[in-house]
Amino acid sequence: MGGDVWVKVDEGFRVMYEREFPTVYRAVRLLCGDPALAEDATQEAFARALAKWRRLGSQPWAAGWVTTTALNVARRQSRRRAVPPPATPPEPDREAALDLVAGIRGLPPRQQEAIVLHYLLDLPVTETAAVMECDAGTVKTHLSRARATLARALNADDQSDPRSRDHA
């Protein structure tokens, strides 16, 4: 199969795709929670990147562009899908991670983008700003507010969760 489909892919794109696919997928999965939706959105975002690779390929933040596009696609499609519940109960050593995930998913979309681009993709603030089409100061504001919200959420969970007191 495949011989009947003409696919010509720029080598630079191929390298970026194979290198960044796991990160983009994980970013989308982190925020949407649905593996199938994350995979579809990631593929769609890379396809859109390939379609405009001539302009995008020279940008240092190409992977960031793909990530935000994938997040937008996922958000759009998630409104049409019921997100499945977690298949298994959380394990104790995953509780903190789940609290963080829940906290991130509760952030406004722009703060989510800033968190994912800066912390998961490791983009500097200036490149995060380029991807988000805003200035660096705005990115810093998003990050600061997101950190504060996450800290409040995590602290609140610590104080309200009787298990955390049991462990103490």
Add this chain to the structure above:
Amino acid sequence: MREDHQLREQIRRSADVPTPAPMLETVGRRARTIRVRRAAATTLVAVVVAAGIAIPLSGLVGIGDAQSDIGSMGARAGLIGFEPAEGWAMAASDPSHPDDAWQQAVFVTNGPFAPADLEGSYQKDGIVRLPSGAGQTQRALSDEGILIVASIVYESRNPLPPLESFPARDLPLRLPAGPPETSWEGYSEGLSRYPIAGAVDGRFVVVNVYFGSRTPSEAAMALAQEELSRLFVGSAPPPSVDDIDHFGIALDLPSGWHGRLYEWASGSPILEVSTKSVDKHQPGDPMIPNRGFLASLNDVSILLAESDVLDPGYMPLSSPISIREDDRCEGCEVLDDGTTPPSHHALFHRPFETGGRSFDLYVEFCFDPGTADLDRVNAVLSLIRIEPAPTAS
């Protein structure tokens, strides 16, 4: 800084899940669809350039070399072709589906077709069919070599839109004045060409005349002009403003609504419906028709575009076509056209699948619609009939 580092590590651990295998081929196929749509939507010039080399050519079966027969067969089997002439060889593409017959491209050259282009070729209706176009022939043109590629790039039963990119032209076509182009998207090394686009007998036609030299001789230009004069194009049936029944999509336009159903070569069918006349759509306009002309509380535009990919994002449709409040899509682009609606407009997007075909439905209001407004549009949408995809034999 330490807290920052900790947060980074925590986020990475939280996101550390197994990943599926990348599927580059799927991405490439989808990207091609997006490119074609964008080209059709915003830069018809790009379609003009691509049309000669990007006609679908899948599903062909080769029966061997036919070089000696090229040019001697009946050339009028298709909607577009060249009258046979000594010294010229002609071949054509063969669309994979009978409904796509209008997408045929024809190739004539004053030299031999490259063996690589003839691999898998066969004859049908007296014309040699090239499974992969004439790209290798183009690359191998001698200094005096000429290759002409002609194709119809648009199909509709409705009047042609008045596009500046396709001025009305009469046959025989003439080579443009001035020097030929020496640089274009695709292979152009050592070559030159004249692209000619026009509306000929009710059809949008694109012809590319390639020369094997960047500075073709006067003799080569005269020879190319002679062959160009042998081009024929089958006349389109008289168009109708309300015949919305083509490509397995049909709609009886209600009073007060306007529509157009069309397909660009290498694209997919698109249905435009609006309370405003749809004949103003120009290259570079947003894909949604009449966005700039929607003004009153009765104005609505609809765009239904078939997608040539089926993916889980297209949910099965079990009831008449409609939009719902949940389909609001703030900040969305229509078919990735690079534009978003003005802030006071309301755009709805519903991707759906029916009968093995997938579609993107967009509806744009120039105001915030209420239930009655959605009902009014849904009454029109419910009139759209879509035939199932043909089953593979």
